[in-house]
Amino acid sequence: MTRTWRLDTPRQTLVLGARSDRLAEVIYWGANLPENEDLAVLVSACELDVTGGMIDRNPDLSICPETSRTFPGQPGMEIAEADGTPLAPAFRLVSAEEAPGRLTLSYADSALGLRYSAHFETTADSDMIAARAAVEADRPLRLNWLAAPVLPAPQNATEMIDFAGRWIGEFRPVRTPWDAGIRMRDNRTGRTDHAHFPGLILPCVGATNTMGAAYALHYGWSGGHRMLAEELPDGRRQVQFGHAAHTEHAPATRFETSTLYATFSDTGLNGCATSFQRHLRDHLVTWPHPERPRPVHYNCWEAIYFDHDIPTLRQIADRAAALGAERFVLDDGWFGLRDDDTSSLGDWAIDPRKYPEGLGPLIDHIHGLGMTFGIWFEPEMVNEDSDLFRAHPDWRLGPAEQIPGRQQMVLDMAREDVRDHLFGKISAVLGGYAIDYVKWDHNRVLPAPDAAQARGFYALLDRLRAAHPDVEFESCSSGGGRIDFGVMRRAQRVWLSDSNDALERMRIQHEAALFLPLAVTGSHVGPRHCHTSGRTIDIRCRAWVAAQRHMGFEMDPRELSDEEASVLKQVTGWWKANRDWMRGADILRLDHADPTLIAEEQLARDGSRFVVFAGRAASPAQIAPRPLQLTGLEPAARYRVDLANRADVVGLSRGTPALKAGPLEMSGAALMQAGLALPWSFPETIWVIEGQRL
Numbered sequence: 001m002t003r004t005w006r007l008d009t010p011r012q013t014l015v016l017g018a019r020s021d022r023l024a025e026v027i028y029w030g031a032n033l034p035e036n037e038d039l040a041v042l043v044s045a046c047e048l049d050v051t052g053g054m055i056d057r058n059p060d061l062s063i064c065p066e067t068s069r070t071f072p073g074q075p076g077m078e079i080a081e082a083d084g085t086p087l088a089p090a091f092r093l094v095s096a097e098e099a100p101g102r103l104t105l106s107y108a109d110s111a112l113g114l115r116y117s118a119h120f121e122t123t124a125d126s127d128m129i130a131a132r133a134a135v136e137a138d139r140p141l142r143l144n145w146l147a148a149p150v151l152p153a154p155q156n157a158t159e160m161i162d163f164a165g166r167w168i169g170e171f172r173p174v175r176t177p178w179d180a181g182i183r184m185r186d187n188r189t190g191r192t193d194h195a196h197f198p199g200l201i202l203p204c205v206g207a208t209n210t211m212g213a214a215y216a217l218h219y220g221w222s223g224g225h226r227m228l229a230e231e232l233p234d235g236r237r238q239v240q241f242g243h244a245a246h247t248e249h250a251p252a253t254r255f256e257t258s259t260l261y262a263t264f265s266d267t268g269l270n271g272c273a274t275s276f277q278r279h280l281r282d283h284l285v286t287w288p289h290p291e292r293p294r295p296v297h298y299n300c301w302e303a304i305y306f307d308h309d310i311p312t313l314r315q316i317a318d319r320a321a322a323l324g325a326e327r328f329v330l331d332d333g334w335f336g337l338r339d340d341d342t343s344s345l346g347d348w349a350i351d352p353r354k355y356p357e358g359l360g361p362l363i364d365h366i367h368g369l370g371m372t373f374g375i376w377f378e379p380e381m382v383n384e385d386s387d388l389f390r391a392h393p394d395w396r397l398g399p400a401e402q403i404p405g406r407q408q409m410v411l412d413m414a415r416e417d418v419r420d421h422l423f424g425k426i427s428a429v430l431g432g433y434a435i436d437y438v439k440w441d442h443n444r445v446l447p448a449p450d451a452a453q454a455r456g457f458y459a460l461l462d463r464l465r466a467a468h469p470d471v472e473f474e475s476c477s478s479g480g481g482r483i484d485f486g487v488m489r490r491a492q493r494v495w496l497s498d499s500n501d502a503l504e505r506m507r508i509q510h511e512a513a514l515f516l517p518l519a520v521t522g523s524h525v526g527p528r529h530c531h532t533s534g535r536t537i538d539i540r541c542r543a544w545v546a547a548q549r550h551m552g553f554e555m556d557p558r559e560l561s562d563e564e565a566s567v568l569k570q571v572t573g574w575w576k577a578n579r580d581w582m583r584g585a586d587i588l589r590l591d592h593a594d595p596t597l598i599a600e601e602q603l604a605r606d607g608s609r610f611v612v613f614a615g616r617a618a619s620p621a622q623i624a625p626r627p628l629q630l631t632g633l634e635p636a637a638r639y640r641v642d643l644a645n646r647a648d649v650v651g652l653s654r655g656t657p658a659l660k661a662g663p664l665e666m667s668g669a670a671l672m673q674a675g676l677a678l679p680w681s682f683p684e685t686i687w688v689i690e691g692q693r694l
Contacts, residue, residue, distance in 0.1 A: 004039035005096065005103050007120055008032060009127040011271070012264040014120070016063070016103075017043035021093040023062035024105055024118075026152050030213070031266055048234060061236050063105075063118050063149040064133065066090060073232045074182065076240060077135065078144035079114075082251045087141070089114050113138040118149045126279035127271075129262045140251035145226070146242050148260035153178075153229060153237035154215060156204045160229055163197040163511070168499035168532045170194050170480035171511035180231050187224040187244050190446025190453060191477055192484045198225040199515055200239060207268050209589040210631040214265045216272035217241060218515060220485030221258035223454025247451040258486055269514060270631065274586040277517035281584070284489050285520060288436075288470050293579055294519060295326035295372065296572060297552030299439070302500065302527055304556075306333035306340055308354040314365050319557035321369035323565060324572035328366045329374035329439055334359070336386065342407045345381045346388030348425040359433050367434065374437025374472075375429070379422045380457060381408045381443060388421075398447030405444025413456025423463055430468045439495070442477035454486075461490045474522065480508070483516070493522050493550060500526025500554055501533040502545040503684060506615045509549055510598050513587040518602070523549035525568060528559060537684055539564040540648055541615075543571035544686040548600070548613050551575045574644065581609065588631050596620045596683070603632050611644070612689040616681050627675035630691075633668030637693050640665050641676065644688040653680040665694065 005024070007014045015028040017039065027039075027046050048058050059069040064076030068090040080086045091107035091114070101122040108115045115136045122129050131149040153160070158178055162185060165172045176183050187196035198219040207214045217239060219225045224244035231237045241260050248255060261279065265271025298320035304312065317328055335351055336344025350358050363373045382389050382396065389396070389409070395418050397410040411418050429435070440461070446453060461473065473491040475482050479498035488494070494516065497508050509523060523546045529536050539560070546552065551572065560568065581604050590599040590612070599614040614628055633639065642663035649660060657677040658664045671691075678687055 002040050002043050003093070003096070004043060005098065005105075006039060007101070007103060007122050007129065009122050009124055009129070011127045011266065012129070014129055015039055015042060016105075018093065019043075019060075022060060022069075023064055023066065023091050023107060023116075025060050025062040026150075029151060029215070030154075030264055048236070054234070058234060061150070061152065061232070061238055064091075064116060064147060065150060065238065072234075073230050073238060074228055074240065075145075076147040076150050077116075078245075079135065079146075080142045080144065082140050082142060084142065087112055087114070089116070091116050120149065123279060123283055126283060127263055127275045128279040128283075131260045131262065132257050134254065134256040136254045138253070140253055142251050143248045143255045145245045146255055146257055147240040148219065148242055148257040151217065151239050151260075151262060153202050153239050154204050154213070155235070155237070156213075157202050158205055159203065161201040161203065162227065163199055165194045165197070165480070167194050167478055167481075168497055168501075168504065169508075170497050171197060171508050173511060178229075178231055178237070180233065182228050182230045184226070184228040186226045188449050190224050190247075190449040191442060192222050192482045192487070193224065193445070194479070194481050196225065197480075198227065198241065198484055200227060200229065200241075201269060201272060201514065202239075203269065208591045209269050210591050211268045212266075214269050214272050216263055216265070216269075216276070216514070218261045218276060218485060219258060220261060220489070221454065222457065222482055222484055222487045223247065223451050224449045243451050244449050247449045249450060249452065261485060270586075270588045273514045273589065276515040277513070277587060280485060280488055280515070281517040281519050284485055285492055286489075287492060288472055293576075294550050294583060296324050296576065297327050297329060297374075297522065297524065297550070298325035298371070298557075299329040299331055299524060299552060299554040301331035302531065302554045302556075304333075306338060308333050308351070310355070310362055313362055316557060317366055317369055317371070320553060321371055323553065323557055323569050324576065325553060326371055327374055327437060328371045329376065329437060330359075330362070331376040331439065332378075332441075334375070343383050343385040345378055345383040345408050346386045346411070348377065348379075348422075348429060350429075363433055363435075372436045373434060374439060375435055376439045376441060377426060378441040378443060379426060379460065380411055380413055382411050383408050397450070397453065402447040408444060410444065410446055410453075412453070413460065414450070414452035415456070419456060419460045419463070422460055423467075426464060427467055430464070430471060436470060437472045437474070439474045439476055440491070442482055444478075458486070458490065465490060480512075483512075488520065491520075493520050495522050496549075499530075499532045500524055501530040501535055502526070502537045502542045503535070503617055504533065506545050506548075506598050506617065506686075509545075510589065510600060513589060513600065518549050518585065518587060519583045521549040522552060524552040524554035527555035528564075539567045540571075540645070541684050541686055543568050544613065544645070544688055545615070547571050547575045548602075551579075578611065582611070585610075586632070590614075590628065590631060592626065592628060594620050594622070594626050597625075597628070599628055601630055601632065607632070607634060608693045610691040612691070613686055614678060614689065615686040616683050618683050625678045625680060627677055629673065629675035630671045633672055634693070635667065635669035635672070637668045638665055639668060639671060640692045640694055641671070642690050643679075644690050645686075648681075648685065648687075649679050650682060652682075655680070659689070
């Protein structure tokens with residue numbers, strides 16, 4: 001007997017089939033099938049032949065491939081008795097619960113006392129499929145590995161794209177050819193990490209940013225993940241995501257994966273990107289005050305570092321407010337005896353040397369300027385030189401002889417007493433002052449990966465959010481070390497990178513747009529001289545790069561010349577005038593023949609307007625700029641297109657392209673097929689092109 005189930009979004013269909021009540025397998029995943037498709041015929045049509053050198057029937061590539069079925073690839077579960085004796089379950093269907101957009105399949109192996117369930121849910125307006133799995137037992141067992149429901153990879157793909165990186169160099173795409181065997185990423189750092197963003201893109205042959213078929217997956221978990229993409233000897237391909245292997249250290253009767261988010265696009269990588277952007281912004285992030293515009297940030301870190309002085313901070317705040325800042329964030333150095341990074345982490349009491357009357361006088365000054373106030377914490381960490389560590393050395397996670405990171409150790413967040421202590425200290429600060437924002441940092445990897453640590457972090461943050469519902473939280477982990485949909489169910493912003501170098505930022509946020517929308521992606525105007533790259537970059541480039549995302553400043557604004565201040569104030573004003581529609585816009589990456597041009601189009605959800613940012617990262621090989629083709633427009637509609645920063649044209653641009661002279665009107669078809677001729681420009685500059693549908 002064959003059973004089938006089907007899930008649809010406006011753009012994709014997922015079909016599962018099962019024979020003889022065995023574990024279901026994904027028979028089809030791709031563009032929408034007709035409503036009257038005969039799924040039983042589809043199952044039989046997809047069955048592979050058997051030939052020499054094979055066993056007598058192809059083992060199911062199921063949602064949790066089983067070793068008991070002689071599956072030749074990586075299994076979806078590795079589980080053992082508490083004493084380490086391995087188990088090889090053979091699950092059979094118990095029930096299938098169906099509701100609009102939802103499917104839960106429940107299985108059991110009665111001989112082993114195991115139960116397995118897989119849950120699927122679709123979201124129509126983001127074209128997203130969310131899947132998770134769980135296993136339960138009648139006694140404590142040990143789990144080495146559990147995959148979220150396993151999905152097949154497309155046969156008409158020649159490569160996969162996942163993401164590596166480093167501190168101040170996050171979101172670096174890695175293209176790997178499909179071949180027999182495994183591409184595996186097993187993140188052992190205990191956090192999402194700069195080098196291991198839990199995403200995978202599977203472009204079909206010919207796919208680009210703007211056209212072709214592509215599949216994409218993201219695992220929403222903050223504790224380190226494992227991803228494997230495997231091509232079996234028979235040619236079938238599977239993709240597995242789950243918690244990093246061997247990170248469940250204690251026996252338990254229930255284990256559950258986090259959510260795997262998956263989508264298919266027939267409009268290139270951009271179709272996948274907009275699904276992730278919309279789903280995160282509109283369905284996962286919970287906004288304390290969704291009606292409020294996203295405020296322009298000012299963060300004081302790269303202005304003062306640990307040197308806190310109230311008169312200086314007041315001067316900086318005055319200048320930041322005059323430039324357009326709406327939220328002032330006090331960074332590291334306000335607590336304990338924190339004069340550098342060697343001491344006081346964990347001592348979350350205001351430093352009376354720096355703030356003899358507490359934070360009140362500074363906050364009052366900030367509020368008087370019309371700004372709200374935010375503050376920095378790093379709750380999961382402790383310095384050995386701290387009152388907390390001296391009182392509770394047993395709260396340290398891992399062995400005493402471990403190598404510190406940034407002069408600090410990690411607190412054991414699985415301990416309830418640790419979480420209670422941190423909640424009390426942090427809540428006292430948030431409850432004692434008018435604070436509407438927390439920058440939550442995490443500046444080192446764990447001494448060893450541990451899923452319980454991530455669950456403890458989630459529990460503390462959930463408790464704080466419940467106690468302080470008006471406070472927004474930012475996920476920062478030395479920049480982009482903890483960015484994933486798991487933490488973003490609990491935060492409203494990410495600090496994408498500790499690099500405020502505009503060229504690095506332009507690339508990082510361009511790649512991150514495959515998953516992240518503007519509303520959550522912090523981007524700041526850094527100092528004239530960047531401390532992480534040594535580069536000196538013009539204020540125009542720095543300002544427009546920050547204006548591509550959730551804009552802020554992070555430098556000493558007193559260093560700005562009158563001209564620089566005027567440029568920054570102008571760009572900030574532009575961002576404020578456009579932020580409401582840009583908040584809900586789709587970020588579309590533009591294809592371009594010149595690799596030195598990084599270009600994107602932010603298109604309003606109703607298609608009525610757009611803005612294009614075209615950044616020149618280096619000198620091109622050819623003399624004249626190649627035409628820039630737009631995307632996502634209505635071919636028959638007419639658009640008014642104008643250059644927002646025409647004043648930035650330089651003397652070496654001696655020709656007469658129409659865009660340089662003034663606004664022009666073109667059809668959507670012409671803008672997408674012929675494109676726009678941009679004025680000539682130096683490296684480290686950006687053109688900003690505004691479009692309005694007529």
